[in-house]
């Protein structure tokens with residue numbers, strides 16, 4: 001089922017979802033960035049804003065139109081909704097010689113993710129595979145995922161750091177959504193809306209709409225075709241697994257270690273990274289204890305700490321492990337790539353380390369070998 005929506009129909013989407021008592025989480029402008037937060041009205045979307053990104057750099061600028069989704073991606077991803085940054089796993093209270101234990105329940109309200117980019121739809125699929133697709137499902141993630149409703153928005157304005165076309169994860173979402181919108185700005189501002197599930201079709205049927213004509217379909221196709229052309233192919237993934245595994249001791253890893261600050265930004269901003277740690281905290285009186293799961297990063301020296309010390313003590317080995325996991329061994333482990341080409345690790349790296357450039361540098365010396 002597909003239809004054409006006027007920009008005002010976005011308000012009807014928010015109203016309908018809130019009428020059902022769902023949380024509506026969507027992009028909105030805060031602290032000079034586009035972040036994901038709960039909204040009560042479509043007026044809170046980043047109307048008329050675009051993001052300008054470069055390695056280690058991000059800023060918002062006003063557009064000369066009223067585009068609702070005229071930007072690429074911000075610092076946050078939907079990971080914060082599904083694999084929450086901090087989850088209390090267990091709380092224990094001592095009571096008169098005995099104790100009671102309680103697990104925290106995940107957010108009970110249904111949540112609509114409104115404005116999910118195609119690369120982020122792909123990232124959710126990857127985290128589904130990792131966190132609930134194996135023999136043991138992560139209960140908190142599973143509960144949040146079952147409670148989610150995905151409204152994707154195809155991309156028309158990739159940022160300079162986007163490379164979803166290289167990773168085959170965008171700029172058009174092929175599946176993994178309930179409803180997908182394509183914003184068309186060719187004079188008559190409108191959205192092509194296409195349902196991906198029965199629930200998506202049911203929501204779409206409730207919205208004020210026009211039938212989609214052939215001209216609307218070709219205008220929507222042009223939006224994503226243009227975005228794909230703008231990006232080009234900047235990371236050749238055809239042989240990247242073998243390239244990286246054949247160059248484990250490449251001197252480029254020493255070079256990158258000289259620049260990397262081990263700040264962990266790249267992993268925290270990445271929509272697919274899933275490293276976590278577990279903290280136990282006891283209250284000083286001995287009356288209670290809490291166990292909390294928190295995001296962690298393979299860039300810290302402590303992450304690989306075991307009896308006898310850490311296994312990745314040098315920054316060179318930590319960057320290498322991250323890059324090779326993302327683009328090579330993730331495939332062996334999960335039958336899927338670990339990178340969707342969103343560009344966040346490039347934009348939010350304070351020293352502008354660029355995953356595409358690091359791969360190109362390794363490839364260049366490999367190709368130069370006699």
Ligand code: SF4
Nearest residue numbers: 270339340342343345
């Ligand atoms: S590795 Fe970088 S480009 Fe790839 S998904 Fe993670 S943040 Fe995005």
Ligand code: SF4
Nearest residue numbers: 260261263264266349
């Ligand atoms: S964001 Fe950049 S500096 Fe920070 S850990 Fe990642 S690669 Fe290193």
